[in-house]
Amino acid sequence: MKKVLGVYGAPRPHWVGDGFPARSLFSYQTHGSHLSPFLLLDYAGPYRFEPTEHRRGVGQHPHRGFETVTIVYEGELEHRDSSGAGGRIGPGDVQWMTAASGILHEEYHSPDFARTGGTLDMVQLWVNLPAGAKMSAPGYQTLLDRDIPSIALPEDAGRLRVIAGHHGDHHGPARTFTPMDVWDVRLQQGHGTTFEVAEGRTLALVVLKGALRVNGKQAAHDAQLVVLDRDGADVFVEAEADTTFLLLSGEPIEEPIVGYGPFVMNTQDEIVQAIDDFNRGRFGRIAQ
Numbered sequence: 501m502k503k504v505l506g507v508y509g510a511p512r513p514h515w516v517g518d519g520f521p522a523r524s525l526f527s528y529q530t531h532g533s534h535l536s537p538f539l540l541l542d543y544a545g546p547y548r549f550e551p552t553e554h555r556r557g558v559g560q561h562p563h564r565g566f567e568t569v570t571i572v573y574e575g576e577l578e579h580r581d582s583s584g585a586g587g588r589i590g591p592g593d594v595q596w597m598t599a600a601s602g603i604l605h606e607e608y609h610s611p612d613f614a615r616t617g618g619t620l621d622m623v624q625l626w627v628n629l630p631a632g633a634k635m636s637a638p639g640y641q642t643l644l645d646r647d648i649p650s651i652a653l654p655e656d657a658g659r660l661r662v663i664a665g666h667h668g669d670h671h672g673p674a675r676t677f678t679p680m681d682v683w684d685v686r687l688q689q690g691h692g693t694t695f696e697v698a699e700g701r702t703l704a705l706v707v708l709k710g711a712l713r714v715n716g717k718q719a720a721h722d723a724q725l726v727v728l729d730r731d732g733a734d735v736f737v738e739a740e741a742d743t744t745f746l747l748l749s750g751e752p753i754e755e756p757i758v759g760y761g762p763f764v765m766n767t768q769d770e771i772v773q774a775i776d777d778f779n780r781g782r783f784g785r786i787a788q
Contacts, residue, residue: 501715502703502732505534510543510723517558519609520544520620525706525725528628528757528764534727535702536752537678539566539626539764543708543723546574549609551617557608562783563599564774565634565764567627569674570595571663571684573708573744575620576613581605582784585640592645594663596674600629602774602783603638623708623746625682630753631766633677643673648684657691658739660684665749680750687712687745692738697749703728703735710743 508530510523522542526535549556557577570577571594579595580586582604589595590610597605609620629636649662649670660667664674665681672682687693687710697703705714705726712720715736720726728735730752737745756766763774777783 502697502728502730502735504714504718505727505729507718507720508725508727516542516544517556519556519558519607520622521547522624523723525723526704528759531727533752533754533757535704535748536754536757537628537680537750538702538704538748539628539757539759541626541706541725542624543706544624545621546619547621548619549614549617552614554614555608555611556614558606560604560606560786561762562602562604562778563597563762564602564778564783565770566599566629568595568597568599569625569627569663569682570597570607571623571625571746573621573623575618575622576610577607577622578610579605579607580786581638581640582786583638583640584787587642589642589644592648594643594648594674596641596643598629598636598639600633600638601635602777604783604786606786623706625748626764627676627680628753628757628764629677631755634765634770641674647673653687653691653693655691656688657693658685658687678751678753681747683747685745685747687737687739687743689739689742692736694734694736695747696734699733700730700751701749702730702752704748705735705737706746706748708744708746710745711740712743712745713738713740
């Protein structure tokens with residue numbers, strides 16, 4: 501079994517724009533390179549929004565050097581970026597945006613969701629890129645719920661959706677630059693299951709709702725992060741309540757991490773260059 505290194509609670513929420521009340525369950529500043537290739541995870545919600553004609557969200561802003569993965573549980577979002585990509589995603593859907601050499605994007609509640617109001621419940625994960633891919637062309641993947649494999653766990657324990665990587669013979673639709681698994685898991689109260697994770701891989705469990713007991717010992721509840729050692733190959737989880745959680749596993753990228761706001765590179769000089777390129781308009785523009 502992989503040893504549990506720690507269970508961490510979420511800080512107080514902070515607003516991202518006026519549409520996303522986010523709790524940062526981890527970042528590369530708080531957990532360093534131990535969670536590589538994963539850089540950051542913001543959990544936005546669940547939060548009830550009243551109906552409005554106002555456009556709630558985040559206006560144009562840049563990214564370079566990594567990818568953003570947005571998973572929607574409730575609510576509906578619209579996205580546009582300077583690569584010309586965009587779209588609308590709702591419950592069960594995922595946006596996988598590769599900022600790489602530089603992108604501008606904006607993300608808002610969809611007009612329909614804003615007008616009707618309702619609960620927003622979503623996660624945004626940042627995934628690092630290796631040095632050789634940080635200046636590659638930006639890209640965008642829309643991963644709809646219907647295209648994400650959903651697998652029944654043994655003994656009716658729950659279900660697992662493979663967003664990236666593979667589980668048995670089931671492969672997720674996301675294209676990734678380094679090997680990783682991003683699994684969206686629902687485990688029913690009173691059930692347990694063992695997940696196999698390769699020796700030497702990073703492993704984190706992000707509990708969104710419910711209560712887990714990990715390896716028969718440590719408990720984790722709503723909006724908590726469980727970090728496990730890279731040694732070992734398995735983890736056993738039991739649900740003490742109906743639980744939704746993410747299992748994040750990946751081969752570490754053993755390279756320096758230097759970040760400044762929306763830029764994550766390998767050196768300070770590269771950060772300076774990113775700021776200069778953004779100021780000079782080299783990230784393109786979003787068509788109006």
